[in-house]
Amino acid sequence: MTTPRGPNPTSGTPGPLDVDVRPLLRAGDDPFQAIMEATSELAAGQSLRLIAPFRPVPLLSVMANRGFAASESALGDGDWEVLFSPVAAEPEEGLALGSSPAAIFWGEPAMELDLSNLDPPEPMVRILEALEELRPGEVLFALLAREPVFLFRELAKRQHEWAGNFDSAGIVYRLLVRHGGGARGHG
Amino acid sequence: MPMPSLSRWTMSYFAAALGCLLAAEGLAMLGIGYPAAGMSEPATLMLVHLVAIGWLSLAMAGALLQFVPVLAARPLASPYLALPTLMSLVAGLLLLCAGFATLAGWADVPLGLLPLGGLSLLGGLLLLVVMLCRTLAGLRRLDPFAGIIRGGLACLALTALGGAAFSTILSGRGGALGAFGTLLPGGLPFHALLGFGGWLGLIAFGVSYRLFAMFMIAPEPSGGRMNLLVTAAGMGLVLAAAGLGAPTVGLDGGSGLVATVSLLLALATGFYGRDMLTLYRSRRRKALEVNMLASLPAFAALGFGIGALPIALIAGAGEGFVAAASFLLVFGWLGGLTLAQLTKIVPFLTWLEAYAPRIGKGPAPRVGELLAARRPLVWFALYYGGTVLGSGALACGATLGFRLAMTLALAGTAGIAAEFVRVRRLSQVKAADRPPPHERPRLLLARADERSLSHDDPPRTQPHIRHARSPRC
Structure with a gap:
């Protein structure tokens, strides 16, 4: 069902990975897992070309959350082709290591914390405690005095997503954390 | 995604360091070394190296392995070298002390162990330099903190090279070193200045700016303020390096150069003291x-x-x-x-x-x-x-x-x-x-579980997607 294409001769980036879900749907299977598996196999910068017998509207927001922009075209007979291209394969300059490229698509923060007057590890404690209060998908915004490097490790373990950077003056660190929905009760 | 994590061996470095300090203090309490012995006699040299390498350098190395990655927001490069480095340093120090004990007449081990100790120390310190420099190499912008650490590591390399040459000379094999066989005694004060002033002192200065600002919640001094310190200390340490190498070309740095270097280091200390005072005064954590x-x-x-x-x-x-x-x-x-x-x-x-x-x-x-x-x-x-x-x-x-x-x-x-x-x-x-x-x-x-996360990718699964509806809905 998935067909890798040869590398793009001009850029060296692999060509789009083709995923045709029409046979799966004809067989009565749910293609979602197959699409997600194909997405996780993409090389850095590689796009995914999806062919479906309808316009896959809900998938557009799922892929947007994973950092893909969509360009779609009707193929006729009700079939659609959607090309999902990675918005940013690498975090932007200045964004913290591990920052999610999808952060620009996150909603308004459900909670804002000013932790700039606390010394490590207190900001980490407050953020992890606050995340326990939030629901999956909700976003927390925090101001800190420095990059919370030890927090990132703990966020990754608990499967939350984050994006952070310093303000232009380099004084205040701004951090967005999106509740990943998993990993409650173990660490 | 790689990110800094707990350094696995840092506590071992600290424990070995404290052990060496206690040993040195115990020996001094028993009356071994200066002032009961002369300043450059083997007993004193043993104590000085227990303190300089065993205590201060191991503690500094352990702390740097943890905090250079944190301050550079990069994972430690080649973390698997941390244990070989520690073992090489401890083995080198023990061999060096055994050599000094022989020179002092307390033990009778082959003097060839002395240069072997010097080489083992040199190897361990170079491994440390490799790990830290490779970690800092990931920094994109020119950072004064990274500059100070690199300067300190350069002083460490010179100190260790000088020390390896000294240990060879003291074992009676100086002739094999050619011009470098003349490094003693003229190079000795510069070896000490580079070690204590450059490696330990300069890096203690640099780390203070970052860590104290963090501990006291004070605004970090600007890079510009550190430039004066770096300039004065840099000039002093370049002169010290010249003084260390001078005997190889038949010159002697002499006491005038030693005094000049210490004056420049005193000047750098003045800038440091001014900045530390500012940090204490501008702290937001009052207690x-x-x-x-x-x-x-x-x-x-x-x-x-x-x-x-x-x-x-x-x-x-x-x-x-x-x-x-x-x-x-x-x-x-x-x-x-x-x-x-x-x-x-x-x-x-x-x-x-x-x-x-x-x-x-x-x-x-x-x-x-x-x-x-x-x-x-x-x-x-x-x-x-x-x-x-x-x-x-x-x-x-x-x-x-x-x-x-x-x-x-x-x-x-x-x-x-x-x-x-x-x-x-x-x-x-x-x-x-x-x-x-x-x-x-x-x-x-x-x-060890802390380590695995730092060098592997985090879980690729993004759980919110699992709850998403099928595209068919």
């Missing part, structure tokens, strides 16, 4: 914790020591005064500052190991609660009391007084070391708030 309180005598020792050293050198004061000022700098400033900061670093790393995974899942103590509140201050009073008395005894040439002073310092150090053991064992924490036994920190090394 000082044990680590910052116990650092205050270290700053005082730095001021007195670095002020007195060039004066003693220029005025041609006796050996005792130079020894007293140097002792104040090494034990009061570098040693005191290291012990003081360990009272923050050890509980902080222990807390991260034991409690970070538990936040939000139950009660967790604060970092400060891992360390006893008042008792460490008593130990520091003993340590600093012994250091001040010891410095006075050296200035007066009072051998017995120095031994008594070192007894006080030894008692203080032992007390502080015992507090660290209590921190690692979570002895101060209520029994109900301790993690289950299999999750508690081990005394000498951080748990």
Whole structure:
């Protein structure tokens, strides 16, 4: 069902990975897992070309959350082709290591914390405690005095997503954390 | 995604370092080394290297392996070298001490062990330089902190190269070194200046800017303020490097150059002192914790020591005064500052190991609660009391007084070391708030599960997608 294409001769980036879900749907299977598996196999910068017998509207927001922009075209007979291209394969300059490229698509923060007057590890404690209060998908915004490097490790373990950077003056660190929905009760 | 994590071997470095300090203080208490022996006699050299390499360099290396990645927001490069580095340094130090013991006539081991020790130390220190420089190489912009660390590591490399040559000369094989066989005795004071002033001193300066701003919640001084310090110290240390190499071309740096280098280092210290004062005054955390309180005598020792050293050198004061000022700098400033900061670093790393995974899942103590509140201050009073008395005894040439002073310092150090053991064992924490036994920190090394996350990708699964609806809906 998935067909890798040869590398793009001009850029060296692999060509789009083709995923045709029409046979799966004809067989009565749910293609979602197959699409997600194909997405996780993409090389850095590689796009995914999806062919479906309808316009896959809900998938557009799922892929947007994973950092893909969509360009779609009707193929006729009700079939659609959607090309999902990675918005940013690498975090932007200045964004913290591990920052999610999808952060620009996150909603308004459900909670804002000013932790700039606390010394490590207190900001980490407050953020992890606050995340326990939030629901999956909700976003927390925090101001800190420095990059919370030890927090990132703990966020990754608990499967939350984050994006952070310093303000232009380099004084205040701004951090967005999106509740990943998993990993409650173990660490 | 790679990210900094707990350094696995840092506690082992700290433990080995404290062991060396206790050993050196114990030997001094027994009357071994200066002032009972001459300044450059083997017994003194053994003590000096136990302190410089065993105590200060191992503690500094352990701290850098943890904090350079944190301050550079990069994972440590080649972390698998941390243990070979420690083993190489400890083995090198033991061989070196065995060689000095033979030269002093206490033991009868082949003198060939002396250069072997020098080589083992050189190898270990170069491994350390490789790990730290590769970690800093990931930094995109030119950072004054990274510059100071690189400068300090360059001084370390020169000190270690000089030391390896010295050990070869002392073993009677100097002829094999060609022009480098002439490095002793002219290069010796510059070897000490590069080691204590460049590697240990300069890096202590650089790390203070970052860590103290963090500990006291003060605005970090701008890079511009550090430039004056870097310029003065840089000039001094380049001259020291020239002084170390001068004998190879038939020149002798001499006491004038030693005094000039120490004057430039004193000037750099002036800039550092000004910035540290600004940091203390602009701090937002008003109550000082044990680590910052116990650092205050270290700053005082730095001021007195670095002020007195060039004066003693220029005025041609006796050996005792130079020894007293140097002792104040090494034990009061570098040693005191290291012990003081360990009272923050050890509980902080222990807390991260034991409690970070538990936040939000139950009660967790604060970092400060891992360390006893008042008792460490008593130990520091003993340590600093012994250091001040010891410095006075050296200035007066009072051998017995120095031994008594070192007894006080030894008692203080032992007390502080015992507090660290209590921190690692979570002895101060209520029994109900301790993690289950299999999750508690081990005394000498951080748990391996911390390491795996730092060098592998985080889970690729993004759980919110699992709950998303099928595209068919």
